[in-house]
Amino acid sequence: MDGVHDMGGMDGFGKVEPEPNEPVFHHRWEGRVLAMSRAIGVFRAWTIDTSRYVVELLSPNVYLTAPYYEKWFLRNVRLLIERGLIDADEVAAGRALRPGKSLTRGRFTLADVELVTRRGSYGRPAPAPARYKVGDRVRTKNIHPTTHTRLPRYARGHVGVVERLHGAHIFPDSAAAGKGEDPQWLYTVRFDAQELWGADADPKLKVSIEAFEPYLEHV
Amino acid sequence: MDAHDHDHNEGSNLSEMELRVRAIETILVEKGYIETAALDRIVELYETKIGPHIGAQVIAKAWSDPSFRQSLLEDASKAVGALAQVGRVGDHMVAVENTPQVHNIIVCTLCSCYPTDVLGLPPTWYKSFAYRSRAVKEPRAVLADFGVALPAETEIRVWDSTAETRYLVVPMRPAETEGWSEAQLAALITRDCMIGAGLPKKPSEVA
Numbered sequence: 001m002d003g004v005h006d007m008g009g010m011d012g013f014g015k016v017e018p019e020p021n022e023p024v025f026h027h028r029w030e031g032r033v034l035a036m037s038r039a040i041g042v043f044r045a046w047t048i049d050t051s052r053y054v055v056e057l058l059s060p061n062v063y064l065t066a067p068y069y070e071k072w073f074l075r076n077v078r079l080l081i082e083r084g085l086i087d088a089d090e091v092a093a094g095r096a097l098r099p100g101k102s103l104t105r106g107r108f109t110l111a112d113v114e115l116v117t118r119r120g121s122y123g124r125p126a127p128a129p130a131r132y133k134v135g136d137r138v139r140t141k142n143i144h145p146t147t148h149t150r151l152p153r154y155a156r157g158h159v160g161v162v163e164r165l166h167g168a169h170i171f172p173d174s175a176a177a178g179k180g181e182d183p184q185w186l187y188t189v190r191f192d193a194q195e196l197w198g199a200d201a202d203p204k205l206k207v208s209i210e211a212f213e214p215y216l217e218h219v
Numbered sequence: 220m221d222a223h224d225h226d227h228n229e230g231s232n233l234s235e236m237e238l239r240v241r242a243i244e245t246i247l248v249e250k251g252y253i254e255t256a257a258l259d260r261i262v263e264l265y266e267t268k269i270g271p272h273i274g275a276q277v278i279a280k281a282w283s284d285p286s287f288r289q290s291l292l293e294d295a296s297k298a299v300g301a302l303a304q305v306g307r308v309g310d311h312m313v314a315v316e317n318t319p320q321v322h323n324i325i326v327c328t329l330c331s332c333y334p335t336d337v338l339g340l341p342p343t344w345y346k347s348f349a350y351r352s353r354a355v356k357e358p359r360a361v362l363a364d365f366g367v368a369l370p371a372e373t374e375i376r377v378w379d380s381t382a383e384t385r386y387l388v389v390p391m392r393p394a395e396t397e398g399w400s401e402a403q404l405a406a407l408i409t410r411d412c413m414i415g416a417g418l419p420k421k422p423s424e425v426a
Binding site for chain 2: 005006007008009010011012013014015016017018019022024025026027028029031032033034035036038039040043048052055064067068070073076077080085086090091094095096099100101103107108109110112113116117118119120121122123150151152154155164166169170172186188190193196197201202204205206207208209210211212
């Protein structure tokens with residue numbers, strides 16, 4: 001979707017302001033939200049792509065003003081309710097009003113922590129040979145799906161060069177739409193900045209995206 | 220919940236957000252989905268164990284051991300996972316090397332994808348709208364915000380992390396560090412230089 005989350009190339013957000021000696025969490029609740037997000041991830045009630053999509057679905061004024069981990073919190077509450085793991089009246093009451101659903105994997109305990117503090121694998125067997133090889137010139141499609149996509153606006157409809165192949169990965173556009181993993185080849189596609197930003201762009205700048213095969217076409 | 224009794228002392232100082240988050244945690248615990256101690260442990264790991272010191276060890280080894288450097292550039296997940304002091308890291312990690320000709324910088328314009336296995340959780344600036352919007356269009360100006368000025372002839376290479384691949388920058392080893400141990404070198408390696416938003420410290424800065 002063409003949402004405010006797709007920020008590459010926008011102007012007006014000001015300077016980048018690094019915070020010296022920044023703490024990992026600025027408030028206790030941020031750590032709790034992070035930890036809950038990791039923990040409930042193991043129930044596989046939704047995918048990482050769905051979780052990104054639900055953040056993108058926040059209204060633009062919330063997206064642009066809520067603290068980072070508040071967005072995660074709002075996403076968690078929405079998905080927990082949608083998947084029937086908790087109920088809206090429980091959120092209002094601040095306590096459980098009925099027993100939990102039985103989960104096939106059981107409760108998330110200390111023994112499970114190791115599972116969630118290392119990233120998983122998103123690679124999958126390739127359904128077909130790769131259409132492109134390193135060095136090929138490719139054009140990104142000019143697409144504007146109203147659902148989740150990982151092809152950023154600034155890189156649509158532009159010609160680049162395939163620099164790397166990463167094997168086939170879960171295709172986020174399908175996974176977030178509830179259409180399964182639908183593995184697709186993943187490429188690093190490199191663009192000259194002048195292709196993306198016009199003749200005035202830095203001639204010594206190159207930008208790459210990670211592009212799934214359905215985003216690409218032959219030049 | 221016994222583990223939270225001490226929090227009652229905070230009384231009215233609790234923010235609205237703290238209360239909202241606590242309510243959800245209470246519900247998840249009462250419904251039997253999660254154990255409070257497991258959440259405590261996750262927070263503790265990110266606060267004390269999973270951070271940029273891991274990446275610094277990786278880079279220091281790459282600077283010291285040419286065969287490790289080669290393995291890292293060929294398959295970073297495999298190379299890092301084979302380091303005894305680090306252990307398993309997630310798949311799809313990619314290390315990209317700075318040279319006198321090319322400076323690499325990592326961003327996620329769509330959300331906040333970051334190599335957490337080796338750098339911990341991302342700093343606020345990495346998740347900021349300013350960084351996400353500008354890094355792909357005017358990275359030299361972004362670098363200036365960090366006090367970094369590179370020669371105009373140096374190519375800037377921006378990697379937008381739009382998939383599950385996770386990029387780690389291998390900075391150039393600073394001059395006048397011949398004979399340094401990996402532990403000494405690691406002290407020069409900042410989080411920001413492994414994202415490409417900074418450069419390693421100079422030997423004079425840690426002397």
